[in-house]
Amino acid sequence: MATLAGSAARERANASSNTRFLLAGVALTLLLVLAGSVMPKWLTFLITLAASHGLVSLGIVLLMRGGVVSFGQGLVFAVGAYAAALAFNKLGFTDAVGLALLGGVAATLIAAPFAPLLSRYRGIFFAMLTLALSMVAYGVLVKTEVLGGSDGFNMGRPTLFGQTLPDARVGFVMYAVTITFAAALALLARVYFDSTRGLITLAVRENELRVEYLGGSVRRSMAINFVLAAFAGGAGGALTVMSLGHIDPNFSYWTTSGEFVFVAILAGWQSVLAVFVASTVLEVVRSFSSLYFPNTWQLALGLFLLFVIRFLPRGIGSLWFSRVWFRRLGGGQ
Amino acid sequence: MSGPELLRAMGVEKRFGAVVAASEINIAIAVGERVSLIGSNGAGKTTFVNMITGYLKPDSGHIFFGERDITPLAPRDITRLGVARSFQIPQLCAELTVLDNMLVAFACHDNRLSFWQPARKAGAVASADTLLARFRLGEHRDRRVAELPGGVRKLLDIAMALTGSPKLLLLDEPTSGVSAEEKFPMMDIVMTALGAEAMTVLFVEHDMDIVERYANRVVAFYSGRIIADAAPGVALAADDVRRYVTGTLQHAEH
Numbered sequence: 001m002a003t004l005a006g007s008a009a010r011e012r013a014n015a016s017s018n019t020r021f022l023l024a025g026v027a028l029t030l031l032l033v034l035a036g037s038v039m040p041k042w043l044t045f046l047i048t049l050a051a052s053h054g055l056v057s058l059g060i061v062l063l064m065r066g067g068v069v070s071f072g073q074g075l076v077f078a079v080g081a082y083a084a085a086l087a088f089n090k091l092g093f094t095d096a097v098g099l100a101l102l103g104g105v106a107a108t109l110i111a112a113p114f115a116p117l118l119s120r121y122r123g124i125f126f127a128m129l130t131l132a133l134s135m136v137a138y139g140v141l142v143k144t145e146v147l148g149g150s151d152g153f154n155m156g157r158p159t160l161f162g163q164t165l166p167d168a169r170v171g172f173v174m175y176a177v178t179i180t181f182a183a184a185l186a187l188l189a190r191v192y193f194d195s196t197r198g199l200i201t202l203a204v205r206e207n208e209l210r211v212e213y214l215g216g217s218v219r220r221s222m223a224i225n226f227v228l229a230a231f232a233g234g235a236g237g238a239l240t241v242m243s244l245g246h247i248d249p250n251f252s253y254w255t256t257s258g259e260f261v262f263v264a265i266l267a268g269w270q271s272v273l274a275v276f277v278a279s280t281v282l283e284v285v286r287s288f289s290s291l292y293f294p295n296t297w298q299l300a301l302g303l304f305l306l307f308v309i310r311f312l313p314r315g316i317g318s319l320w321f322s323r324v325w326f327r328r329l330g331g332g333q
Numbered sequence: 334m335s336g337p338e339l340l341r342a343m344g345v346e347k348r349f350g351a352v353v354a355a356s357e358i359n360i361a362i363a364v365g366e367r368v369s370l371i372g373s374n375g376a377g378k379t380t381f382v383n384m385i386t387g388y389l390k391p392d393s394g395h396i397f398f399g400e401r402d403i404t405p406l407a408p409r410d411i412t413r414l415g416v417a418r419s420f421q422i423p424q425l426c427a428e429l430t431v432l433d434n435m436l437v438a439f440a441c442h443d444n445r446l447s448f449w450q451p452a453r454k455a456g457a458v459a460s461a462d463t464l465l466a467r468f469r470l471g472e473h474r475d476r477r478v479a480e481l482p483g484g485v486r487k488l489l490d491i492a493m494a495l496t497g498s499p500k501l502l503l504l505d506e507p508t509s510g511v512s513a514e515e516k517f518p519m520m521d522i523v524m525t526a527l528g529a530e531a532m533t534v535l536f537v538e539h540d541m542d543i544v545e546r547y548a549n550r551v552v553a554f555y556s557g558r559i560i561a562d563a564a565p566g567v568a569l570a571a572d573d574v575r576r577y578v579t580g581t582l583q584h585a586e587h
Contacts, residue, residue, distance in 0.1 A: 199452035206426030216441035
């Protein structure tokens, strides 16, 4: 009886902690959007790219929770971006939120047929297969003259809910749209991580054999994660191209994918917020290093990653997440 | 046989190249029986268990669970019919807590997994706590499995197998790796935990004291064949069993 009362109390604690996550997420989003209105332009641009790139890395974190790392998220990033840019240029579909969703859907459709195949592979085989897919896409894009070949093409300025965006405000509006979109997906990711399916993903990472013997489907878990990661990556690609205004096949190049993996490792797989913090760190290091040490900024990045792996093996998310987790468990005894 | 039939193997054969792992296995098990599978290493006990769970397919013969021929089914489908197993080496999620391991097990039995429903919803946590209490694992609830001693892991492994309320429970060497003085207390905990549900249990066991105390039927294997199938007192006294399994009858004696 005491146990039941205890678990009921814990359940209430969990429910309120979920609400806390939601409220904290909404508050943080509002705060960032408000802050954006007084930020210098370079900073809003930097954070916009950090958020849109962060979505791609969020997809990798989703896969990491199941024990695999994709080295080819550049593929879905590029597919989402090309889909959005083409819809804009060829179909005259210009709404920013609509294009972000379209990018996600396009990437999902391209990734879905490969999900059942990839769900059979682990470790380096999964990483190499995803890398191969993204490089095939790169090869095709470079050779496709209609899409501008290796130079890519430009895309115009998106609209929002039927409103055209004037020069002075477009940067801020894209910032607000990207932050809000990223925050919505981040909160959904949190809900998914804490769901029954999310827990099974963690179990798959630890012990596939047991999950199968308990009646769970390991391959279905992996396939679902791959498809969800594609959606996040595609939306991230679309949001990126809307801010950059230009796209080229490098979106699908392996070094681009490598940067997303870098952010995912930096973030760790526990915290969703950490993904965006890590993504911002990368953008900051990239901007400043390429300004002051143009040819050695990768060196700074490498040293930073080394430092994180040595001292925070579970990523920067473990700085705060293990404590939150502990409290959610009811603080032990 | 007392109750209605739960499991029947008919003419089951399995070979791995030249090795005969199962030959002419015919056995029927009734609801509520506690059957111990004994035999030396390589006698075919684990092969038999693996064929029931669908992990290995027999070369010929059929296995029925209730009325249904489960021979062609995938392991996951057999699990969902109510066949659960524990492992000689506990198969757990080492980095998750004891409670989370139980929640994983409950979630796996859920036919409608959700992206939305929290894994820690009250119902699941309460069921997990109840089962943990039956296995006297309550005090370890919030600890990571990696920190736990072997005996506790064995118990957790069995507790996880019970989450789906199986009709048939297969225990693969439940006391292996457990110290001699802990074996009986541990089996007492397991059997008490099972008792409430009149579950049918098949357990692979090497310790004959455990077999005599907890089984009401013994099936002895030797090179893929069943050499004895009787009550423990009778089976353990049979010449073939003493010669090939327990080693109490030496070849020199005859």
